[in-house]
Amino acid sequence: MFAGATRFTLMALFALFIAGSAHAQGTPPDADRQAAAKDLMAAMNVEEQFHKTLTSVQSLLSQQMKTQPGGEKAIALITKIFDPASQDVKNYLTDAEAALLTFYAERFTTEELKEIAAFQRSAAGKKLQASIPDMVGALGPPLGKFQESVKKQLVEELSAKP
Numbered sequence: 596m597f598a599g600a601t602r603f604t605l606m607a608l609f610a611l612f613i614a615g616s617a618h619a620q621g622t623p624p625d626a627d628r629q630a631a632a633k634d635l636m637a638a639m640n641v642e643e644q645f646h647k648t649l650t651s652v653q654s655l656l657s658q659q660m661k662t663q664p665g666g667e668k669a670i671a672l673i674t675k676i677f678d679p680a681s682q683d684v685k686n687y688l689t690d691a692e693a694a695l696l697t698f699y700a701e702r703f704t705t706e707e708l709k710e711i712a713a714f715q716r717s718a719a720g721k722k723l724q725a726s727i728p729d730m731v732g733a734l735g736p737p738l739g740k741f742q743e744s745v746k747k748q749l750v751e752e753l754s755a756k757p
Contacts, residue, residue: 632700642688642692645687656673
């Protein structure tokens with residue numbers, strides 16, 4: 596179970612690092628910009644994308660736990676935690692939506708948000724949205740390889756004698 600837990604911890608730390616380093620500082624966006632960001636998120640079917648991402652993460656974690664001691668118990672807990680009606684999932688969706696709204700509203704003008712939303716509603720935009728889960732899946736092996744490299748370096752450095 597330690598290897599799976601370590602991989603999950605490293606994935607979570609990496610995600611937090613990326614999210615934290617990408618956060619922009621500044622004044623809150625105006626109401627028009629926030630409304631345009633909300634419209635963009637609707638055009639992108641963000642809620643559906645969040646649920647697909649959660650399903651992928653649940654599947655990945657369950658797959659990793661399958662071969663670990665206590666894996667069945669871990670899989671049952673993962674299933675419970677990732678239930679769409681669970682408070683954890685509801686909190687995540689609320690927080691993720693707010694974070695994404697802020698992300699878009701801080702980085703794009705109202706006009707840019709409207710242009711991006713128009714693209715997302717186009718056939719090409721819808722095709723792009725449909726391919727996002729596959730894109731995330733394609734990034735899994737390189738991220739896993741990177742995580743293993745980081746883990747190896749951490750273990751080597753932390754276990755080395757001074």
